[in-house]
Amino acid sequence: MLSSLITSGSIVVISLMFGLALLVAWRRFGLERHAALWAGSFLAAAVGHGLRTAGQIWPGQVELFATLACHASVASFALLAWGFRRRASRSSRGVMAGWLVFTVWILWEWIDHSQTWRATSRLLTATGDAYMVGWIVATLWHKRGTGALARWIMIFYGLYAMSVGVAAELARPGGIISDKAFILVLSIGTPTGMIGTGVMTLLIVASDLAKGLQQQARTDALTGLLNRRGVEDAIRALLGTARKAEPLTVVVVDLDYFKAINDRLGHAAGDDVLLRFAQHLKTSLRAHDVVARIGGEEFVLLLPQTPRADAMALVERLRCSVPEAFAHDTNLERVSASFGVTQVRRGETFDAALARADEALYRSKHEGRDRATHA
Numbered sequence: 001m002l003s004s005l006i007t008s009g010s011i012v013v014i015s016l017m018f019g020l021a022l023l024v025a026w027r028r029f030g031l032e033r034h035a036a037l038w039a040g041s042f043l044a045a046a047v048g049h050g051l052r053t054a055g056q057i058w059p060g061q062v063e064l065f066a067t068l069a070c071h072a073s074v075a076s077f078a079l080l081a082w083g084f085r086r087r088a089s090r091s092s093r094g095v096m097a098g099w100l101v102f103t104v105w106i107l108w109e110w111i112d113h114s115q116t117w118r119a120t121s122r123l124l125t126a127t128g129d130a131y132m133v134g135w136i137v138a139t140l141w142h143k144r145g146t147g148a149l150a151r152w153i154m155i156f157y158g159l160y161a162m163s164v165g166v167a168a169e170l171a172r173p174g175g176i177i178s179d180k181a182f183i184l185v186l187s188i189g190t191p192t193g194m195i196g197t198g199v200m201t202l203l204i205v206a207s208d209l210a211k212g213l214q215q216q217a218r219t220d221a222l223t224g225l226l227n228r229r230g231v232e233d234a235i236r237a238l239l240g241t242a243r244k245a246e247p248l249t250v251v252v253v254d255l256d257y258f259k260a261i262n263d264r265l266g267h268a269a270g271d272d273v274l275l276r277f278a279q280h281l282k283t284s285l286r287a288h289d290v291v292a293r294i295g296g297e298e299f300v301l302l303l304p305q306t307p308r309a310d311a312m313a314l315v316e317r318l319r320c321s322v323p324e325a326f327a328h329d330t331n332l333e334r335v336s337a338s339f340g341v342t343q344v345r346r347g348e349t350f351d352a353a354l355a356r357a358d359e360a361l362y363r364s365k366h367e368g369r370d371r372a373t374h375a
C-alpha cells in the first residue's frame with residue numbers, strides 16, 4: 001500500500017513539474033498555443049494520478065476515483081496529441097473525435113457498471129491513449145532533428161500504452177495475471193513514459209525557441225527581409241554553386257535622396273517607403289533570388305544563375321519600375337534608386353564582391369543617380 005502510494009505520488013509530482021515548467025515557458029517566452037496544450041496534458045496527468053492516489057487513501061470511493069482517473073488519462077494524451085497537431089498546423093479533428101468517443105465510452109462503462117466495467121475501462125483507456133499516440137507519431141513521421149527523437153519516444157510510449165491494454169485484459173477477474181501485476185506494469189511504465197515525454201516536449205520547446213532566435217538574428221525587423229547576417233549565410237550556400245561555374249550576380253541598391261523623404265514627411269513615412277520598396281523588390285524578382293536589407297536604405301540582391309547581360313537587363317527593368325511603384329502616392333516626389341552590379345568571381349569572398357558592387361553604386365550616385373553601373 002505504502003509503496004504504491006509513493007509511486008503514484010511521485011508520478012503526480014513528476015507530471016506537475018513538467019506541466020508547470022511548460023506553463024511557465026509558454027507564459028514567459030510567449031510561445032505558441034501548443035506549449036499550453038502540452039502543459040495542460042501534464043497537469044491532466046497529475047490530476048489523474050492524484051485521483052488514483054486518492055482512491056488508495058479513501059478505498060470506499062476507489063471506483064469513482066478510478067473512472068475519473070481513466071478520463072484524465074485520455075484527456076492528458078488527447079491534449080498532448082492536440083498540441084502536436086497544432087504545432088504542425090494540422091487538423092485536430094481526429095484527436096477530438098477520438099477523445100469524445102473514448103470519454104463517452106468510459107462513462108458508459110461506469111454507468112453500466114457491469115461486473116467487468118473496471119477492466120473494460122482500463123482497456124478503453126489504454127486503447128484511447130495508444131490512439132492519441134498514433135496521431136502524434138503520424139504527425140512527426142517525416143520530421144528530422146528533435147522530431148525524429150520525439151517520434152521514437154512516442155512509439156515506445158504507444159507500445160507501452162498497448163502493453164497496459166494487454167495487461168488490463170489479462171488482469172480481468174479470473175484472468176491469468178493478478179491486479180497487482182497490472183498495477184506493477186503501470187508503476188514502471190508510467191513514470192518512464194512521463195519523464196521521456198516531459199523531457200521531449202521541453203526539448204522541442206527549447207529547440208523551437210532557438211530556431212526562432214536564429215531566424216530573428218537573420219531578419220530585418222522593419223521589412224522582414226534578410227539582414228546582413230542573413231545574406232552572408234545565403235551567399236555562403238550560393239557560393240558553393242557559383243564555384244561550380246554558375247554565374248552569381250550581386251547587386252547593391254540604394255534609394256535616392258531618401259533623407260529628403262524623412263525630412264519632409266517624417267521618419268514613419270520614411271519607414272513606410274522602405275517597407276513598400278522592400279516588397280516591390282521581393283515581388284519583382286524570381287523566387288530563388290535573395291533580397292536583403294543591409295543598411296538604412298541600402299539593399300542587396302543575390303541573383304543566382306544570372307550572367308552579366310541578363311543581370312543588367314533585369315536591373316534596368318527594376319530601375320524603371322521603381323518610380324512607377326510609388327507613382328500613385330501623391331505625397332511623394334519621384335522615388336528612384338541607384339544600382340551597383342557585379343559578378344562574384346571564382347574563389348572570391350562575399351565582402352570582396354560586395355565592395356566592388358558598392359564602388360559601382362557609388363559611381364551610379366556620382367553620375368546623377370537613378371542608374372545602374374556594372375563593375
Ligand SMILES: Nc1nc2c(ncn2[C@@H]2O[C@H](COP(=O)(O)OP(=O)(O)OP(=O)(O)O)[C@@H](O)[C@H]2O)c(=O)[nH]1
Nearest residue numbers: 254255256257258259260262267270271296297365
Ligand atoms: N525612416 C527611416 N530612415 C532611415 C532608416 N535608416 C536610415 N535612415 C535614414 O536614411 C537617410 C540616408 O541618408 P543619406 O545616406 O544621406 O542618403 P540619401 O538621402 O538617400 O542620399 P543618396 O543616397 O546620396 O541619394 C538618413 O537620413 C537616415 O537617417 C530607417 O530605418 N528608417
